[in-house]
Amino acid sequence: MLEDxxxxxxxxxxxxxxxxxxxKNFDGSDEIDEEEFFNYIDTPSLFSTGKVVAIKNxxxxxxxxxxxxxxxxxxxxxxxxxxxxIITALKKKLSPALMDVAGKKGKVVRLKAPLAGNLKxxxxxxxxxxxxxxxxxxxxxxxxNVNMDLSLLRKEYEKLYxxxxxxxKKTIGEDAVDALVxxxxxxxxxxxVDYVGQRDKKNSIKALKAILDEEQNLIxxxxxxxxxxxxxxxIKSGNGRSSVxxxxxxxxxxPPYFVGKLVNKYxxxxxxxxxxxxxxxxxxxxxxxxxxxSGMAEGKNLVKKLIPxxxxxxx
Numbered sequence: 004m005l006e007d008x009x010x011x012x013x014x015x016x017x018x019x020x021x022x023x024x025x026x027k028n029f030d031g032s033d034e035i036d037e038e039e040f041f042n043y044i045d046t047p048s049l050f051s052t053g054k055v056v057a058i059k060n061x062x063x064x065x066x067x068x069x070x071x072x073x074x075x076x077x078x079x080x081x082x083x084x085x086x087x088x089i090i091t092a093l094k095k096k097l098s099p100a101l102m103d104v105a106g107k108k109g110k111v112v113r114l115k116a117p118l119a120g121n122l123k124x125x126x127x128x129x130x131x132x133x134x135x136x137x138x139x140x141x142x143x144x145x146x147x148n149v150n151m152d153l154s155l156l157r158k159e160y161e162k163l164y165x166x167x168x169x170x171x172k173k174t175i176g177e178d179a180v181d182a183l184v185x186x187x188x189x190x191x192x193x194x195x196v197d198y199v200g201q202r203d204k205k206n207s208i209k210a211l212k213a214i215l216d217e218e219q220n221l222i223x224x225x226x227x228x229x230x231x232x233x234x235x236x237x238i239k240s241g242n243g244r245s246s247v248x249x250x251x252x253x254x255x256x257x258p259p260y261f262v263g264k265l266v267n268k269y270x271x272x273x274x275x276x277x278x279x280x281x282x283x284x285x286x287x288x289x290x291x292x293x294x295x296x297s298g299m300a301e302g303k304n305l306v307k308k309l310i311p312x313x314x315x316x317x318x
Contacts, residue, residue, distance in 0.1 A: 004114050005091040007154045009057050012089060020051035031060035037068065044075055044086055053085025061101070062092035069098035073105075080108045122146045122156055133164060135173045144180045150187045159184045188214070195310075196227050200272030204314050211310060221306050222295050228313065229288045230254055235273040235281045244270070276316075284316050 013026065020026060025048045029035050040056075048054045061069065072088075079086040090105065097105075105111050123146055130137055137145070145163070149155040162183050167175050186194070195210040214224070230250075237246045247266050255265070276284070291309050 004153065005059065005093075008114070009059075009089060009091070010154070012055070012057075016055065020053065020055065021048075024048070025051040025054040026057075027055075028057045028059065031058065031063040035064060035068065037071070041071070041075065044079065048085075053087060055087040055089065057089040057091070059091050060093065061090045062094045062096045066098045069101040073098070073100040073103070076104050076108055122149075122151065122153060125153065126156065126160065129160060135164065135167050135175065137175045138177065140177045141175050141180045144177055145184060148180065148184050148186045148190065150190055152187070155187070192224055192227060195224065196231055197268065197272075199228065199310060199313055200231055200268065200275065202275045202314050204311065207310050207314065211306065215303055215306075221303065222292075224306060225288060225292050225295060225309070227255075228309075229285065229292070231269060231272070232276075232281050232284050232288065234269045235276060236278070236285075238270055238273040239278045239281065280316050284313050287312055287316065 009028075013022070016022075016026070027043055029040055035058075044054070044056055058064075058072070061072075072090075076088055079088075088109070090101075102111075123142060126137065126142060126146065145159065146156065149159055163175050163179060166179060166183060167173055191210065191213050195207060195214060198207040198210050214221075234247045234250060237250060244266055247269060248262060251262050251265050255262075287309070291305055294305055
């Protein structure tokens with residue numbers, strides 16, 4: 004969402020400034036070279052009426068840098084040069100000086116995460132304007148595959164639009180979405196967890212291969228397995244839907260509309276394992292978790308061994 008907002012500003016400024024010299028990005032997630040940064044904002048533009056600097060993830064920078072930035076904004080506001088500051092943060096952990104100057108000299112906007120309905124409305128409006136249609140299943144699959152990321156939805160939509168433009172029938176079905184739109188990594192992990200919950204070894208191995216191709220740290224996979232089987236224990240102990248819902252909301256960072264879907268799935272999947280098997284699997288996961296964290300073996304090989312051991316667990 005933050006990237007999308009910066010993209011909107013750049014689109015608005017197109018043709019008004021020289022982007023090669025007068026628009027520059029800095030990211031607080033990396034170490035910002037302060038000398039380069041302050042030289043840029045202190046140097047007047049030779050090619051445009053003003054300059055723009057975008058500082059992403061400002062909440063990850065030191066308080067000292069934020070204080071210097073606040074002073075520079077005040078200096079720029081009182082000077083003759085035109086300097087626009089775009090500052091983004093995931094968390095509202097900014098120095099008081101920067102918050103104060105941002106409120107007085109600029110505009111502070113808090114963005115809300117989009118809801119599934121909002122993305123579907125955007126998709127419906129866009130496809131109608133372009134003269135194409137999505138089947139209901141394709142529409143649901145596309146929104147889910149991008150994991151509520153509007154920028155990614157726009158990118159994947161263009162891919163589908165380019166495909167359907169050369170077809171006589173202008174309706175996009177699930178097969179097209181499945182073939183052309185990559186599921187984000189997080190959702191591929193959830194696919195794997197679902198197959199394990201269903202005790203579907205064949206599809207579990209297939210889903211694991213898709214994950215291993217991503218070259219990501221796999222400790223999160225073990226954590227999700229643990230949380231699913233922990234939910235199974237809640238269900239089998241008679242605590243029911245409310246306990247499982249509370250546990251998921253507290254421990255899984257998923258959009259609100261995902262919570263209900265996960266609860267329903269876990270209630271269904273819990274029938275595939277006995278309570279004794281669930282307890283045994285939690286012991287297995289604890290053992291593998293220790294191995295992951297101690298670096299005793301490569302993560303990929305551990306997960307390849309772990310999945311069959313879970314699915315084949317029996318008492």
